[in-house]
Amino acid sequence: MVITMEKGKIIFLNGVTSTGKTSIVDAMQNRGDIFFYAMANDLFQDMVGVRYLRENYWKYLGDVLMEMYRTAKEFSDRGHHVILDGVLSERPEIPDHYGRMLEILSDSPLYMVHVTCPLELCRKRNLARGDRGEFQSHEQAKHMPQNVEYALEVDTSVLSSEECAEIIVKTVFGE
Numbered sequence: 001m002v003i004t005m006e007k008g009k010i011i012f013l014n015g016v017t018s019t020g021k022t023s024i025v026d027a028m029q030n031r032g033d034i035f036f037y038a039m040a041n042d043l044f045q046d047m048v049g050v051r052y053l054r055e056n057y058w059k060y061l062g063d064v065l066m067e068m069y070r071t072a073k074e075f076s077d078r079g080h081h082v083i084l085d086g087v088l089s090e091r092p093e094i095p096d097h098y099g100r101m102l103e104i105l106s107d108s109p110l111y112m113v114h115v116t117c118p119l120e121l122c123r124k125r126n127l128a129r130g131d132r133g134e135f136q137s138h139e140q141a142k143h144m145p146q147n148v149e150y151a152l153e154v155d156t157s158v159l160s161s162e163e164c165a166e167i168i169v170k171t172v173f174g175e
Contacts, residue, residue, distance in 0.1 A: 008080040009172055010072050010108050011036075012101075014088050014148065015115030016140040017132050018125035020156035020164070021085045024115065027165035028083060034169065037075055040085035044068040058093030065094070069104040076108045089143045098145040111172050114150045115164070117157040 011028075013021040025038045044067065045053070048060045065086070072082045088098050102110075122137035133139075152171050154164040 005077075005079045007109055008076040008078070008082060010076050010082045010084060010105060010110045011168060011172060012084040012086065012110060012112050013115050014086060014112060014144075014150075015117075016087055016119075016122060016137040016144065018122040018129065018137055019115045019117050020161060021115045023156070023161040024154070024164045024168070025083050025085050027161040028168065031165060031169065034081060034173065036081045036083045038083045038085060039068050039072055041065060041068070041087060042085075058091055062094035062097070065097070066100060066104065069101050073105055073108050076105075087140055088145055088148065089140065090145045091143050098148060111151040111168075112148055113168055114148070114153040116153060116155050121157050 013024055015021050022040065025036075025040075028034075029036055029038065041061075044064045045061055048064055052060050068084070068086075072084055075082045088101065090097055119138050119141060123134055126132040126134055126136055152167065154167055156164060159167070
């Protein structure tokens, strides 16, 4: 007898830094009705030593991001829901980032969510955070792929993190 497990859903919150992705992740995890594992570019980047990031930031970041997608797939294959908090970046050092991510997650229930807000607001948030470059969001926006197929888009300049989480959960789970 073969027992098949339903795959967990993977929700990829894609947006430049300071759009509010991590706040949405927190709001989704705080809901309490659906359990999610959260994985983030920043968390996986921290797996690489600072020395190596200084030597070849994009090479090592590209490597570790592909491992993050493989990890998300493994969790999904075991029936766990996953939220990916990241930014897709099409750079020569990470060739075909979006395509490679899609290939890794090709048989997973993937929901791409575009998290947006005006870049000027991101700039202000970057300054308030103090751990990001003032124009880091602007720079990232230049490298985001244009061909991403999104299940939905949320704008954190007009919606709270909790409202975004509610919309995402209703869209993905129909609840």
